[in-house]
Amino acid sequence: MFRSMLRTTGFALAALALSAGAQAQAPIKIGSVLSVTGPAAFLGDPEKKTLDLYVEKINAAGGVLGRRLELYTYDDGTSAGKANTFVKRLIEEDKVDILVGGTTTGSTMAMVPVVEKAQIPFISLAGAVVIIEPVKKWVFKTPHTDRMAAEKAFEDMKKRGITRVGLLAENSGFGQSGKKETLAVAGKYGMQIVANESYGPKDADVTTQLTKIKNTAGVQAILVFGFGQGPAVVTKNMGQLGITLPHYESHGVASEQYIKLSGRAAEGVRLPAAALLVADALPKNDPQKPVVVGYEKAYKARYKQEVSTFGGHAYDGLMIAVGAIKRAKSTDKAKVRDAIERTKGFIGTGGVVNMSPTDHMGLDLSAFRMLEIRNGTWTLVN
Amino acid sequence: MLSQTLQYFFSGLTNGAIYALSALGFSLIYNASGVINFAQGEFIMLGGVCAVMLTAAGVPLPLAILIAVLVVSLVGLMLEKLAIEPAGDADVVSLIIITIGASIFLQGVAQVVFGPGQRALAPFTGDAPIMIFGASLLPQSMWMMGTGALIVLILAWFFGRTRLGKAMLATAHNRLAARLVGINTRHVLALSFVISAALGAVAGVVSAPITLTSYDVGIMVGLKGFVAATLGGLGSGLGAVVGGLILGLTEALAAGYISSAYKDAVPFVLIILILFFMPRGLFGARASERV
Structure with missing residues (x-):
């Protein structure tokens, strides 16, 4: 009798301790709206797979600031209207700390007004220049521009x-x-x-x-x-x-x-x-070599598929976000935003990223490699 | 100069042949049921996609084509049995809406089975272009035009000479009267979907080496085919082919001589004009004579 009571109390205590621990260690919520289906599916699909894979990897390695990452993704079916609805849900209901995503320029631009109003850092995975020009305080992007x-x-x-x-x-x-x-x-x-x-x-x-x-x-x-x-x-x-x-x-x-x-x-x-396409052909001393080869290996091992630059953009976005949260030592939205803007020398799959208050992408022309198709495969042009 | 004009002409014929093949399917079902089947583009997509998947799995091309046509015919039959027939005597507009739903459904299934990417089918007889007066034409374009012509002949024979074909025409014209003279109108409707699905599959297979194929290729082919069918006169086989070729040629000539930026606008201006002055399309007048 006494023993069983002790056991119950023990359980209760343990449960209490656990919940207290969970409260102090609330997960960091990352929100994402991607075009996993529809015409842009071949961009959105590898992006989602990449985010899933790396959030899992980061959690397995102990998370960020001792906190677990929690990923919230919605599929907008390549419709800008839906992207707008989902980003509201991410901000208001899921209460995410940071946004990584927006597969197409259309979806991204539909999300921007909501993001700016809510004042939440947002790293887009879409291409066009309009996303970062003129500079929008809360909006960043990883892919190269047209x-x-x-x-x-x-x-x-x-x-x-x-x-x-x-x-x-x-x-x-x-x-x-x-x-x-x-x-x-x-x-x-x-x-x-x-x-x-x-x-x-x-x-x-x-x-x-x-x-x-x-x-x-x-x-x-x-x-x-x-x-x-x-x-x-x-x-x-x-x-x-x-x-x-x-x-x-x-x-x-x-x-x-x-x-x-x-x-x-x-x-x-x-x-x-991007260098990702010719990962194996890059010279050994290329600073991007370890990053792109590492990403390629991890992605191929998990999904048995060739990597695409689009998944690489998602990798870069997630890593820039995680890096900024680490440097800000919190998920305070304004601090994280400032930290993203101060990203310097980050080596991603897309190139070396040096952000500034006037450049929310941070890539220069060296991020692009000139490739030529020879014998049915990509080769570097020097 | 001649070679340039001729090249525009060939480009128009290639695109036009695809539109014509698609338009034929619209005309066929319209003939048999008065329904405009917006899933016609998906039949074409499925034909191409099945053939690509089978050849990728090592099935020789002729056999792959045969299996693809059979599979798609079965899909056509199921569409009629599971979606159109349960609607009973619903009016034509409801049936058309059902076909739109079916089209979205088939696209979704194809995306899951086939994946979101694009693939190409190998050309039937090589891809060395045929040079005519300095302009080049792919052998596959000839295949498409030849197939289109053959299908028109077969359909003309079927509707004009066989009892079954005549029964289908009668059903289209007046279902009740057709039933009264002993035609099983339910079978006729099912048959029209099967034939039109088979036709779509053939069109999809012959055009796949040129258009490339993916789960969403049917939308464009379907819409342009519908425009071509309306242009030529719904229900007319010859009209469908002529409509398709006119559509392709005006697009190409507009792109060549005006600007490729207006290429897509020209056929639509054309169809507004034709429908304004000839509401039944170029060859559709016969429909009113069917008394």
Whole structure:
């Protein structure tokens, strides 16, 4: 009798101690809205997998500031409207401490007003420049911008003595934004856009546009801005027409799928992309080498899939968030925000990140590598 | 100059052939039931996706095509049995809404089974382009146009010469009267879905090497096919093909001679004009003569 009472008391005490411990050690809540289904699924899916994997890894290693990470993710189905609803739920009901996510520029921009009103740090995984320009106090991003892609391509063209470029942009959000940025930076590199055509993301044949570009007087190279199957159709059509002009793509095609879909026609295509794609080919002394190889190994081991740069963006976002929380020594939103803004020398899969009050992305052109497709695989162009 | 114009023409024909194949499926079901089947694009998607999955699994192409067509026909049958038939004598608008739901459902299933990525089917007879006066055409485009022409001939024979085909036309025109003369109208409706699914599958397989294929490829093909069918006159096989080719050609010529930025607008302006002046489309007048 006495013994059983003791036992009960013991249990009660233990339970009390546990709950007290849990209160002091409340988990750090990370909220995320990703496009896991819908047209942007091939971006959102690896992003979610990456967050799941690394939150688990960080927890297994003891968490952050002695606290567990708790991940709240919602799938917006590539709909900006839903992203707006879910971010409200994350902030008001789940009461998250920080947001990492927003797969597409559309979703991100739908979340921004809510985030700014709630004053919560937000690291976006989407591409376009508008997210960080003008600088928004609470909004950061990890992926390279389309402007950088255009600049990197122009830089490489300049080296090859090319100055007259035919532009072929997809009439999707990504392609149109890319087109705008391309036209904006062309002058800076002394480039002349001699042809400016567009195509639909689901067009089965773009030989018309390509013929027009090919027959434009003085054109020296073709720059294509698009992602998904469109650029593959463009590439195949260039093969069909026997166009031998230097062919540049954007970072939107930086996936194995593009090479597979385009087949032989992809040979010689150049594009700017993150170091992650050529992890194994990086020189040993490259500062990014250990990071990208480590991420690639962990991801492949867990999911038996090739890595994509999109999952890498999620890795970078999570690590920047965790680093900032560590430096701020709390989850106080204003302190964490300040700490994110002071991120310096962080080596991620996308490049070396140096944020500042005027730069909420922190990447420069060195973050992009110029790749060329040779023998059906990516090779570094020096 | 000639080669440039010819290239625009070939580009238009390639796109147009895909629209035409899709439009044929719309016309067929419309003929048999008065329903516009918005899941037609998904039949095309499923055809391509099945063929790609089978060939990736090592099945030889001809056998893969056959299996894909059978599988998709079965899907068409199930769509009719499980979704359309239980709706009973619901009016045409309700049935159309059911097909929209079915389309979303099929896309979802395809995304789960096939994954979100895109894949390509190998061209039937190589991808070395055929050069004609300096313009190039892929052999696969010829396959598409040939298949489209063949299907039109078969359908013309089926509806014009066979009892079953005539029974389908009669059902479309007046279901009650058809029932009175002893036609099993329920079977006719099921059959129209099976045939149209099979047709969609064939279209999907022949066009997959060019359009590439993914779970969401059916939306665009379906919508453009619907536009083509309306343009040519709903219910007319010849109209579907002509509508598809006109659509493809105007797109290509607009992109070539005006600007590729307006490419998508031109066919829609065209369809507004045609429907304004010829509400039944180019070849649809026959529908009113069917008394």
